[in-house]
Amino acid sequence: MAWTEERIEQLKKLWEAGDTASQIAEKLGDVSRNAVIGKAHRLGLQARPSPVKNSDHAEAADHGHKEKEEATPSVSKNPTVAPVVNEARKELHKKETVKSVKAVEAVAPPAVAEKKTEPAPVIRSIGPGGFQRQVPGEQTAPIPPAPPRRLVPAKPSPEIADKTSLLDLTDRICRWPMGHPGEPDFHFCGKPVNPGFPYCLEHCSVAYQAQLPRRDRRPTPTIPFPRNRS
DNA sequence: CCCTGATTCGC
DNA sequence: GCGAATCAGG
Numbered sequence: 001m002a003w004t005e006e007r008i009e010q011l012k013k014l015w016e017a018g019d020t021a022s023q024i025a026e027k028l029g030d031v032s033r034n035a036v037i038g039k040a041h042r043l044g045l046q047a048r049p050s051p052v053k054n055s056d057h058a059e060a061a062d063h064g065h066k067e068k069e070e071a072t073p074s075v076s077k078n079p080t081v082a083p084v085v086n087e088a089r090k091e092l093h094k095k096e097t098v099k100s101v102k103a104v105e106a107v108a109p110p111a112v113a114e115k116k117t118e119p120a121p122v123i124r125s126i127g128p129g130g131f132q133r134q135v136p137g138e139q140t141a142p143i144p145p146a147p148p149r150r151l152v153p154a155k156p157s158p159e160i161a162d163k164t165s166l167l168d169l170t171d172r173i174c175r176w177p178m179g180h181p182g183e184p185d186f187h188f189c190g191k192p193v194n195p196g197f198p199y200c201l202e203h204c205s206v207a208y209q210a211q212l213p214r215r216d217r218r219p220t221p222t223i224p225f226p227r228n229r230s
Numbered sequence: 231c232c233c234t235g236a237t238t239c240g241c
Numbered sequence: 242g243c244g245a246a247t248c249a250g251g
Binding site: 232233234235236237240241 | 242243246248250251
């Protein structure tokens with residue numbers, strides 16, 4: 001049966017009232033306990049005391065502490081190590097039952113003071129003169145800004161130096177693109193233009209071709225519109 | 231063995 | 242998104 005509006009409402013109410021998942025499942029009918037739990041999680045309902053979740057019980061209830069508890073003081077608190085330990089535990093649980101804890105500890109190294117401090121790579125843009133700009137949320141200037149006395153126009157790299165860039169284009173020089181936009185050596189032809197055209201003679205011959213008679217033309221291939229998958 | 235909730239993962 | 246299967250503690 002589907003999760004209708006009403007049933008979701010009942011689920012929320014009963015779950016927050018403290019009913020167990022199986023009780024809720026029974027009251028709603030036509031759903032399993034697992035379905036109730038799954039739905040509750042998907043709805044984001046608050047997690048309630050689970051027997052599996054809290055493994056801190058070692059420190060709270062000290063009475064009758066077994067060697068199992070003293071062997072694993074706070075391993076499950078370490079987020080980087082805990083999954084490994086749990087995985088290893090699952091593996092071992094099938095074969096040996098209890099005493100495997102020490103073996104597990106051997107498998108998982110004592111977490112040698114992992115990175116406590118995140119590097120937190122801050123991306124800053126570089127202002128003129130090479131000083132680093134602050135990012136919007138930043139409170140203190142990261143680097144003492146020491147701009148140079150005056151700004152010198154950067155020289156183009158030698159590969160590009162004699163190439164015709166976008167800024168060099170006039171209506172008298174050929175603007176036929178050489179290479180592909182975005183590539184470092186992209187530039188324009190730059191030769192004198194064929195008067196009245198935006199390109200030089202050579203590139204005009206490429207750009208403008210005589211119209212063939214209709215019957216000799218190749219049909220324009222149809223590019224299929226890509227299916228919109230979701 | 232029952233109970234519990236949490237998590238995983240194929241559908 | 243759904244929920245059976247599974248995990249794991251009480």
